[in-house]
Amino acid sequence: MLNLTSLTKQYGALAALSAVSFEVAPGERVALLGHNGAGKSTLMKIVLGLIPFDAGQVSVLGAAPGSAQARAGVAYLPENVAFHPALTGEEQIGLFLSLRGESPARARDLLGRVGLHDAARRRIGTYSKGMRQRVGLAQALIGRPRLLILDEPTSGLDPVSRRDFYALLDDLAAEGAAILLSSHALTEVEARTDRIVILSGGHLVARGTLSSLRAKADLPVTLQITPAPGQEARLAEALPEAVRVGGQLHLSSAQGQKLAALARVAGLGAMVADLDLIPPSLEDIYSHFSRRDGQ
Ligand SMILES: Nc1ncnc2c1ncn2[C@@H]1O[C@H](COP(=O)(O)OP(=O)(O)OP(=O)(O)O)[C@@H](O)[C@H]1O
Structure with missing residues (x-):
């Protein structure tokens, strides 16, 4: 066409x-x-x-x-x-x-x-x-x-x-x-x-x-972790590289390390109330490719 x-x-x-x-x-x-x-x-x-x-x-x-x-x-x-x-x-x-x-x-x-x-x-x-x-x-x-x-x-x-x-x-x-x-x-x-x-x-x-x-962009995924009630400080200590966003912790992981990161969070057991895996957004991918030429 x-x-x-x-x-x-x-x-x-x-x-x-x-x-x-x-x-x-x-x-x-x-x-x-x-x-x-x-x-x-x-x-x-x-x-x-x-x-x-x-x-x-x-x-x-x-x-x-x-x-x-x-x-x-x-x-x-x-x-x-x-x-x-x-x-x-x-x-x-x-x-x-x-x-x-x-x-x-x-x-x-x-x-x-x-x-x-x-x-x-x-x-x-x-x-x-x-x-x-x-x-x-x-x-x-x-x-x-x-x-x-x-x-x-x-x-x-x-x-x-x-x-x-x-x-x-x-x-x-x-x-x-x-x-x-x-x-x-x-x-x-x-x-x-x-x-x-x-x-x-x-x-x-x-x-x-x-x-x-x-x-192709191979951008990191984010593990969005919700601490169990009263466990926020302990969880932050166990995951020192995680960033606090509201009441949650965001842990960034390379694509190839995703399963290892999941296993690590799963190993924290009762400290964790919930976990979501957030893939890179289209905006992230778009910025990645549009900036490649130094634009
Ligand atoms: N008639 C023209 N004469 C000279 N330069 C032009 C002309 N039309 C567009 N340009 C330039 O060419 C480039 C591409 O413009 P274009 O309008 O195609 O971009 P665009 O992706 O459609 O942008 P936008 O999202 O703002 O509409 C820009 O740098 C623009 O300034």
Whole structure:
């Protein structure tokens, strides 16, 4: 669906993208992560054919970005999608359908698809941000796109709206659409995407499934230990390297030492009321890879 090979883009002396390669297959949801200025928007604009690139290859549905064939199958949802507040959802989507040469009567179907059936005849000015974002997605679904490019689609949405939004993306991916989305909300992409691509200073610094990135980063796990009543001081003495966090102790352990650390805590017997093993978060992994190039 989308193939990038050694994609390079310069803005004057600044290398916005340096030899970036990855692909998005049909039915796959890929998250593009990176700090401000990492090159995410530049990459999306190139894929959409909005700006030229300097070197490498870009194949969008087997065609050149921006070509008629690519444009026919690609949908884009910008971060801050704006609609005319006086139009109803149905009128707005109907208008876009007409522009694409399709029957405006399909508007209700599309709005139903994104959970806006009941609000279809209300003015968009009365919609919440989450509802407006869904109008944007309904618009993106016009013409049954095979590749969806979503620029921070859930920024500003509450947790329930985010969950609903991702459920919609799951359905689209299950139907075979390829999805590339950028996000700053790291914890949510963890459960909701198949693969992650991390850009840092225009370089691709990591790509893979979250579990493969976890293994590669080899970051320590944290043993979160709850002392039995009245045992906190004794427990802290027995684990001098542990850090007190609230009423608990946090003991950091290298991946390879995990079982030994568990055995050590288990050996403390009645001093311990409870134990949780906390794997490195996506934020930890993300920082690990984005800082590798000294960015
Ligand atoms: N038109 C332009 N002319 C010159 N430099 C640009 C231009 N557009 C972007 N840049 C620079 O290219 C780099 C990558 O920018 P880009 O907008 O792609 O990053 P981003 O990852 O999308 O960031 P954000 O998360 O802030 O949207 C930045 O250093 C930016 O300042």
